[in-house]
Amino acid sequence: MAETVHPAEQAAHGEHHEEGWVKKYLFSTDHKIIAMQYLFTGMAMGLIGAFFAYVFRMQLAFPGMEVPFFGVVSANEYNSLITNHGAIMIFWVAMPVLIAAFGNFLIPLMIGADDMVFPRINRLSYQIFFISALVLLASFFVEGGGFGGAWTAYPPLSANAAYSLTPMGATLWLVAVALEFVAFLLGGINFVTTLMNSRTKGMGIYDIPMVLWMIIIASILFMASVGPLIAGAVMLFMDQQVGTHFYDPTRGGDPLLWQHLFWFFGHPEVYVVLLPAMGIVADIMPVFARKKLFAYRTILWTAIGTGVLSFTVWAHHQFIAGIDPRMAHVFTITTLLISIPIAEMCFVYIATLYGGSIRLNTPMLWALAFVAEFLIGGVTGIFLGASGADIYFHDTYFVLAHFHYTFFPIAIIGTYAGVTFWFPKMFGRMMNDTLGKIHFWGTIIPFNLIFIPLFVLGAAGQHRRIYDFTNYPMLAEPWMQDLRVLATVSLVVMLAFQLVFFYNVIVSLVRGEKAGKNPWKSNTLEWTTESPPPHGNFGDQYPTVYRPPYEYSHPDREEDYWPQNLPN
Amino acid sequence: MAQRDLRLVHDAASEPGPILPSSVLGTLIFVLTEIMLFAGLISAFMIVRGGTVEWPPPGQPRLPVEATALNTAALLASGLLIWMAGRAYRGDRAQAGGPFAAGLALGAFFVVFQGFEWARLLAQGLTLTSSTHGSFFYLIVGTHALHAIVALGILVWAFQLHSRRELRPSTFTAARTFWYFVVGVWPVLYLRVYL
DSSP states (O other), X not given: OOSBOOHHHHHHHHHHHXXXXXXXXXXXXXXXXXXXXXXXXXXHHHHHHHHHHHHHHHHHHSTTOEETTTEEOOHHHHHHHHHHHHHIIIIIIIIIIIIIIHHHHHHHHHHTOSSOSSHHHHHHHHHHHHHHHHHHHHHTTSTTOSOOSTTTTOTTTTTOHHHHSOHHHHHHHHHHHHHHHHHHHHHHHHHHHHHHHOOOTTOOGGXXXXXXXXXXXXXXXXXXHHHHHHHHHHHHHHHHHTOOOTTOGGGTOOHHHHXXXXXXXXXXXXXXXXXXXXXXXXXXXXXXXXSOOTTHHHHHXXXXXXXXXXXXXXXXXXXXXXXXXXXXXXXXXXXXXXXXXXXXXXXXXXXXXXXXXXXXOHHHHHHHHHHHHHHHHHHHHHHHHXXXXXXXXXXXXXXXXXXXXXXXXXIIIHHHHHHHHHHHHHHSBOOOHHHHHHHHXXXXXHHHHHHHHHHHHHHTTOBSSOSOGGGSGGGOOHHHHHHHHHHHHHHHHHHHHHHHHHHHHHHHHHHOOBOOSOTTOOOSGGGGSOSSOOTTSSTTBOOOOOSOTTOBSOTTOSSSBOOTTOOO | OOTTTTTTXXXXXXXXOOSSOHHHHHHHHHXXXXXXXXXXXXXXXXXXHHTOSSSSOTTSOOOOHHHHHHHXXXXXXXXXXXXXXXXXXXXXXXXXXXXXXXXXXXXHHHHHHHHHHHHHHHHTTOOTTTOHHHHHHHHHHHHHHHHHHHHHHHHHHHHHHHHTTOOOHHHHHHHHHHHHHHHHHHHHHIIIIIO
């Protein structure tokens, strides 16, 4: 890295500041603005996804009632709501927030660069993502309503309009997902190239903060797994619109083919969103335990190993789809194997905490909750990974509760951990810690009260994707309905507590205490520049890196932290 | 795509520069995704084909194996010529123009020849919806043709830059890398789909 920025470039940065509001905030190539665009779009989509969950949970707890703010839920609407709840939360919330927002914001700042390597591709990435969100939202208003064939879109339900009853919605949904993939492909190319080629002077590969490694590994996993799904999506699109029969068994096609192509992507996708959340937690814990991250290289290689292994587990989604039992054994073994590296990472995090000087600020609470809640998700996954047990549990609420215990810690807890931690850097002001803790407990307690009852219901045989349980006498017992009401009421309480968060954000933006450069006394490079960082990030001098990122409470030093850019 | 890729390179005196220029690295990562896309298409084709008794399905025309072998040779020769252009570019840049233009011409020949083959097959009754045979043929070969056209467009753009003496080595390498992918994936498709 050149020590100083060329005068011509400084002039270029200056010019950007004089640009109008639209150019600066809507068509910017600045990685921080693009990160904010992804963050706010992702959170807005999250509100829509949460509203959908509220509507269909109300229908399940109080069948046939007129849901406030929605009305009576028809069976078709119910299908559309659950389908798009899943799709939105994964493709339009977890991915844009965890990978795109944090990746865009943190990668250049943490490696001491002024921007991404391809800023215009970066802008294009967000623009395509935004269009994909618009296409998805448009699909709710076409004839027949939004797609209702579940977020996994299995044919023949998804391929044939006569079955799904959503001729337009199904295709628009598919187009929206495909556009979203293109956006993340462009983003991923940028992330990996920037991390490889733009690191500042002195930053070796083991000096890179863990969250960046995790985002990069996730991006590579995404790019390596998405190809087959794009192939499958093109085939599904042609089945829907052109009249081909790729998935039609009566005309020489194979419906199971889609399941393989989908889950070949779909299971690595779990780790695509998990790893960035793991990385956020890995970066928060040392700061609030004032202790070096335990086993940096072990975490890194474990994450890479997890990524490789994640390509070999996909058929555990298909144990009852008629695959050969010998094949099911193979996938049972790989699935149980992949729990080892993830458990190892959880132990490493606990080892980081051990003997530390722990501060329970809001970001740390979220980070601790991530490990605790994700453990429940991981442990219940063992039952589902074993093909014998899965035959009973398949497509029940046990599965549903299991993956919410993984995805909620990832997408919601991980996001709140990251936002509360980097908020001072993003906006230059501190968030209110008391409000943050109220929001934390108001989210975590109801979350468990939603999904523990659903584990019980699932173990009792409650099937997923049923619109009205009163039609099934063995599932309509009073105690079961009571648990459904408990889950729904808890959801409403949890959603209500999210208002505390939004209130906290707005109040902190206006009146929050000035954060200064480094409010958490953290080591990584983003904390060495102004809050919020100026255009170009580091002014006229790029930082130089002298040591790894987690040197806390070093015995040779008076202060308990040792920023990466200090010579000694 | 590569407007800034040399600016953030480390100070050459104190640290080695990046192993690959950003434009080349970005292209390689994109090619990784593309390889997986074709792997997905081919494996889908193999699964459906493996489930049939007779392939191609009865009543469907056979694919032009020999003519396409010739066309495959043309595409491979195009890849070789572009490779020679890249080698020449490192030495005397003026000498790169000849093999570059010849490689472009052969690449264009490949696409046009494929077009004629498609027209003949359509006339013989092999269409996108006539059978899974037709569906997969047009899907896989069409996806490749689309890539070939885009890659040729990039090479034509690079050629224009070259004739104006504005082509940077890293841009040329990135453009060639994508063409090598288009050339390299074709024999696999030929072996799987035609034979």
